[in-house]
Amino acid sequence: MFIAVDIGGTKTEVALGDKKARVLRTKIIPTKADFTPFLVSLFSIIADFSRDKKIKGISIAAPGPLDPQSGTIFSSPNLRWRNVCIKKIVEERFNLPVLLENDANLAGLGESICGAGKDVSSLFYLTVSTGIGGGFILDKEIYQGVSFDAGEIGHTVVLPDGPLCNCGKRGCLEALCSGRAIAKKARQAVRKHPHSLILRLAGKRREAITAQIVVEALRQNDKLAQQVWQEVCYFLGIGIANMINLVNPEMVVIGGGVSKAGVLLFKPLRKIVREMGWERAVNSCRIVKAKLKNSGIVGALIYASRSPR
Amino acid sequence: MFIAVDIGGTKTEVALGDKKARVLRTKIIPTKADFTPFLVSLFSIIADFSRDKKIKGISIAAPGPLDPQSGTIFSSPNLRWRNVCIKKIVEERFNLPVLLENDANLAGLGESICGAGKDVSSLFYLTVSTGIGGGFILDKEIYQGVSFDAGEIGHTVVLPDGPLCNCGKRGCLEALCSGRAIAKKARQAVRKHPHSLILRLAGKRREAITAQIVVEALRQNDKLAQQVWQEVCYFLGIGIANMINLVNPEMVVIGGGVSKAGVLLFKPLRKIVREMGWERAVNSCRIVKAKLKNSGIVGALIYASRSPR
Structure with a gap:
């Protein structure tokens, strides 16, 4: 048995x-802004899960930047965690091998082995949710890169001097197409269009607008939502096309909250990628939706079970 | 013995x-716009080189798009060649195994084994000359990608709606930073600045301006050349930073005519890549100049010698 933490x-x-x-059992806990109380909750679940099972290893998926070798999470968006050596802490508490990996890499591995990418040998996994992350799976293995940072598509620049990103740069894919960016763009757009369905769906409260609400308005053919969405698909298409040109994978698997828009996302996206990418590379690459309920958990279990002990 | 054709x-x-x-002997012939007369010259040199040597294989480097499997060059910039099955033609003429590969991939392989990248296991080779090409070397092998198109950095889009590229898209790296793009930008710039050194160095003939002349004016501290160059470095830096974020290589090796600008190119470029790239990935990556006189020829010889016969 293995334990996966996402x-x-x-x-x-x-x-x-x-x-x-x-997956035999799962439990969800809030990710607390302070590390110590979070660790207390995490320890109690791991202890519970391992009560009458022989656990062989634990694998932890976390958003970057992190270092899998030392098992350190350097920082985490929205959290006050800084340089936490989570691998060592959990290893010492449970006397078990612990692995730490980037969540998008593990989600990619999960989709590659058990999900949408079962039949291909190389794929790029892209998660479009609050942020944007990516992971490149080559020959059914995570391609980590020299400093374990490969696949960082969210901070590729697709619009120089574009909107400010959380990373401090401008025009990153994440600053243009993430759930957070979509919500922000819609909040700005409704100022000029106060009668938009987007605002009504948000109960007339600008700050309540989310990417999900934009997608709901889009489903109901709202003009403003269409404008916002078109731009999102345009830049996401450029980011994906650029990646395909460089990496030339067999498949792009898209997961994360924004991928739930389904055909509303995939149809325009495929069109833009075809227009923007290198013809032969794009024609050899399928762009599909993630299949697994939690690709990260599945990937983390695979990763733990593969690790030599 | 092996024969390499670049x-x-x-x-x-x-x-x-x-x-x-x-390399024991070399010969240079013009690349003729028509394929048949070119082939006649090529055949005569190969025949000459193989007169009293035992040739085991021939390896051909060509600019893409091409298909290494069938050995077909689909088209070639500035040439009227279309879908030429050069591999088969040369194989049949000399009854020898012939390989065709992308020139930037082979140059990358050459630098990886015998040049700047001898001591690293992964590198990205970038050629900035008339056009821009790239090749990714992973564990000392060419990483080809699913359709043999990996490394196509020249047609990644770094400025949406930017200048028109030969490929038909807008804002490709090649349309902003190649030798051709630099010359074009300088020709436009001198219209407003007719007293620029650039124009004087070109003998007052706008159409005679080349990237080399821009670099020469830059060496002599010409203000206009500095402006043109700054923009070139900015976009090239974004293109390289985006690639580093995705591929996370140990080294970027830059060759091609424009790389001869040396420190004038590498100093600003390294600065911009640091600003634009993912911190950990950029800090793990050296950006250096190609070392070999003809990386493509060396890579082609290595490629031929490695191929199973």
């Missing part, structure tokens, strides 16, 4: 699974 | 070398 910006999922990455 | 936009180099990629 640390998200607001909640953390902990799962018990077997070596075939079948 | 087909460039205006000239083609043919070399005889050994299995250690040491």
Whole structure:
């Protein structure tokens, strides 16, 4: 048995699974802004899951920047964690091998082995949720890169001097197409269009507008939502096309909250990628939706079970 | 012994070398716009080189788009070649195994084994000359990608709606930073600044301005050349930073005519890449100049000698 931990910006999922990455139990806890109380909750679940099971390893998925070798999370958006050596802490508490990896890399591995990418040998996984992350799976393995930072598509610049990103730069893909960016753009747009359905769906409260609401307005053919969405698809298409030109993968798998827009996202996106990418590379690459309920958890279980002990 | 052929936009180099990629003889012929007369010249040199040597294989480097599997060059900038199955033609004529590969991939392989990248296991080779090409070397091998198109950095879009590229899109790296783009930008710039040194160095003839002349004016501290150059470095820096974020290589090796600007290119470029790239990935990556006189020829010899026969 293995334990997988998927640390998200607001909640953390902990799962018990077997070596075939079948999930037997899961539990969700809030990701607390302070590390110590979070650790207390995490420890209690791990202890509970391992009560009458033989646990062989624990694998932790977290958003970057992190260092898998030392097992350190350097910082985490929305959290006050700084340089936490989570691998060592959990290893010492449970006397078990612990792995730390980027969540998008693990989600990519999960989709590659058990999800949308079962039949391909290389894929790029892209998560479009609050932020944007990516992971490149080559020959069914995570391609980590020299400093374990490969796949960082969210901070590729697609619009020089574009909107400010959380990373401090301008015009990153994340600053243009993430859930947070979509909401921000819609909040700005409704100022000039106070009769937009977007604002009505948000109960007339600008600050309540989310990417989900923009997608709901889009489904109801709202003009303003269409404008906002068109730009999102345009820049996301450029970011994906640029990546395909460089990496030439067999498949792009898109997960994360924004991917739930389904055909509303994938149809325009595929068109823009075709227009913007290198013809042969784009024609060899399918762009599909993630298949697994929690690709990160599945990937983390696979990663733990593969690790030599 | 092996024969390497490096087909460039205006000239083609043919070399005889050994299995250690040491070049024994070379000959340069013009790359003719028509394929048949070109082939006649090429055949005569190959025949000459193989007169009293045992040739084991021939390796051909050409600019993309091409298909290494079928050995077809689909088209070539400045040439009227269309879908030429050069591999098969040369194989049948000399009854020898012939390989065709992208020139930037082979140059990357050459630098990786015998040049600037001898001591690293992964590198990205970038050629900035008339056009811009790239190749990714992973564990000392060419990373080809699913359709053999990986590394196509020249057509990543770094300025949406930017200047028109030869490929039909707008704002490709090649349309902003290639030798051709630099010359074009300088020709436009001198219209408003007719007293610029650039124009004087070109003998007062706008159409005679080249990237080389811009670099020469830059060396002499010409203000206009500085403006043109700054923008070139800015966009090239974004393109390289985006690639580093995705591929996270140990080294970027830059070759091609524009790289001859040396410190004038590398100093501002390294600064911009640091500003624009993911901190950890950028800090793990050295950006250096290509070392070999003809990386493509050396890479082609290595490629031929490695190929199973």
